[in-house]
Amino acid sequence: MATTLKEKSNSQIMDENRRNDIVLEVKDLSIYYGDNRAVNGISLDIEKNAVTALIGPSGCGKSTFLRSINRMNDLIPSARAEGEINYEGINLLGDNIDVVALRKEIGMVFQKPNPFPKSIYENISYALKFAGIHKKSVLNEKVEESLTKAALWEEVKDRLHTSALSLSGGQQQRLCIARTVAMEPTVLLLDEPSSALDPISNAKVEELVVELKNDYSIIIVTHNMQQASRISDKTAFFLNGDLIEFDRTEKIFTNPSVKKTEEYISGRFG
Amino acid sequence: MVTRTFFDNNLKELKEKVLHMGDEAKKAVILSMESLVEQDSDKAQAVIAGDNKIDHMDEEINEQAILLIAKEAPVATDLRKIIAALRVSSEIERIADMAVNIAKSTLHIGGEKYIKEIIEIPKMLEISLEMLTDSLTSFYAEDAHLAKKCAQRDDEVDEMYGRLIKELMGYIPQKPTATNQITQLAFVCRYIERIGDHTTNIAENVIYLVTGKNYDLNA
Numbered sequence: 001m002a003t004t005l006k007e008k009s010n011s012q013i014m015d016e017n018r019r020n021d022i023v024l025e026v027k028d029l030s031i032y033y034g035d036n037r038a039v040n041g042i043s044l045d046i047e048k049n050a051v052t053a054l055i056g057p058s059g060c061g062k063s064t065f066l067r068s069i070n071r072m073n074d075l076i077p078s079a080r081a082e083g084e085i086n087y088e089g090i091n092l093l094g095d096n097i098d099v100v101a102l103r104k105e106i107g108m109v110f111q112k113p114n115p116f117p118k119s120i121y122e123n124i125s126y127a128l129k130f131a132g133i134h135k136k137s138v139l140n141e142k143v144e145e146s147l148t149k150a151a152l153w154e155e156v157k158d159r160l161h162t163s164a165l166s167l168s169g170g171q172q173q174r175l176c177i178a179r180t181v182a183m184e185p186t187v188l189l190l191d192e193p194s195s196a197l198d199p200i201s202n203a204k205v206e207e208l209v210v211e212l213k214n215d216y217s218i219i220i221v222t223h224n225m226q227q228a229s230r231i232s233d234k235t236a237f238f239l240n241g242d243l244i245e246f247d248r249t250e251k252i253f254t255n256p257s258v259k260k261t262e263e264y265i266s267g268r269f270g
Numbered sequence: 271m272v273t274r275t276f277f278d279n280n281l282k283e284l285k286e287k288v289l290h291m292g293d294e295a296k297k298a299v300i301l302s303m304e305s306l307v308e309q310d311s312d313k314a315q316a317v318i319a320g321d322n323k324i325d326h327m328d329e330e331i332n333e334q335a336i337l338l339i340a341k342e343a344p345v346a347t348d349l350r351k352i353i354a355a356l357r358v359s360s361e362i363e364r365i366a367d368m369a370v371n372i373a374k375s376t377l378h379i380g381g382e383k384y385i386k387e388i389i390e391i392p393k394m395l396e397i398s399l400e401m402l403t404d405s406l407t408s409f410y411a412e413d414a415h416l417a418k419k420c421a422q423r424d425d426e427v428d429e430m431y432g433r434l435i436k437e438l439m440g441y442i443p444q445k446p447t448a449t450n451q452i453t454q455l456a457f458v459c460r461y462i463e464r465i466g467d468h469t470t471n472i473a474e475n476v477i478y479l480v481t482g483k484n485y486d487l488n489a
Contacts, residue, residue, distance in 0.1 A: 225343075226343055253345045254350075255350075265345050266274070266347065269273065
């Protein structure tokens with residue numbers, strides 16, 4: 001009897017440890033646009049301080065899933081979600097969620113760089129001021145810190161007050177990452193962040209993502225298989241709204257368990 | 271919809287090249303055994319001279335595989351197909367080297383009359399060659415079951431090797447003047463045993479290709 005109890009408590013400890021490594025727990029999530037179901041009851045755990053890649057052909061539900069995490073789908077009137085996305089014990093799909101606070105915790109960067117038509121400095125300080133930070137020295141510090149984290153500081157430190165629109169596409173995207181990071185989020189959602197960039201800028205964003213996982217948990221949607229295999233720790237393959245396979249990236253790209261995954265990653269369809 | 275037709279054709283071509291190289295190596299081994307049994311130095315020389323061609327085929331396979339990796343960024347089974355082709359061609363290259371070694375033994379023995387008729391050694395080689403044929407077929411057909419089956423026969427080769435070495439060593443005290451010949455024949459047995467080992471390695475690579483797992487068939 002004593003052994004059974006001990007075993008039980010050990011397994012409970014393991015379970016707790018496992019939970020501690022998880023930042024988001026997705027349970028039976030379905031997302032609808034009107035009558036059309038775009039995501040079909042998926043369940044997966046997103047690891048802390050890791051990069052999770054979402055892959056799959058266009059229309060497979062990966063971006064819909066990504067956008068549901070910080071409730072961006074709320075902006076689409078016909079969209080509704082069922083199931084749970086648990087974050088620190090709270091279901092993010094609940095009615096009483098403050099989406100502004102949520103989007104501070106779970107920030108997002110989009111496919112096309114979308115800096116504000118303001119100076120580089122203001123792109124970052126704007127949201128900080130909105131969040132109640134007005135002291136110049138604190139703002140300066142935060143701007144430098146965020147730009148450094150986004151590997152952009154060295155390139156822009158001498159022209160912080162020039163327009164963000166004067167930056168190259170790759171720099172603009174890193175500015176958008178800096179702007180998101182400035183809010184000190186826990187999770188970063190990246191929706192094809194480098195698909196509009198040239199190879200060098202793409203490589204910089206990829207390096208940055210790997211760097212950033214030390215501080216954040218990252219979920220990235222990408223159509224670039226090599227990108228997913230290079231930078232992610234776990235990969236989820238979506239098809240027609242279903243989660244077909246979710247495993248360690250090295251497993252997915254060397255020996256996937258499901259034939260459909262293999263066909264997709266090796267370019268046999270999609 | 272099936273895509274990547276060019277890539278699939280290139281993979282097939284790579285595989286066929288490996289198979290063709292295997293056939294050439296097999297021919298070289300057979301010719302080397304003929305040179306030994308018939309004590310035909312011309313055949314032995316032909317095996318030695320022909321090794322360049324096989325080495326060249328190996329280089330060509332290497333280059334094509336590297337190019338495919340660079341151009342096509344293969345993953346999963348595609349990647350394993352290329353890696354297996356690289357590894358298998360390298361095993362075949364070593365098998366062809368064994369043919370050269372056997373041919374050199376023929377030359378070392380010269381025309382010296384054999385202490386007894388050479389019957390068992392070709393039989394041992396026959397098993398190794400059957401294994402080689404099966405392992406190459408399993409590579410082409412991506413048949414892990416056949417690969418495993420063919421590797422199991424390596425025990426027969428090993429057993430024969432042990433028996434023949436013992437027999438040959440037993441002749442040394444009886445025929446001390448034939449020591450050079452006996453030693454060379456023992457080497458030949460060793461080369462054939464190595465062919466069995468390389469063939470087993472080919473089979474292991476086929477299993478890796480099919481399952482993605484490394485498998486030790488010698489264990």
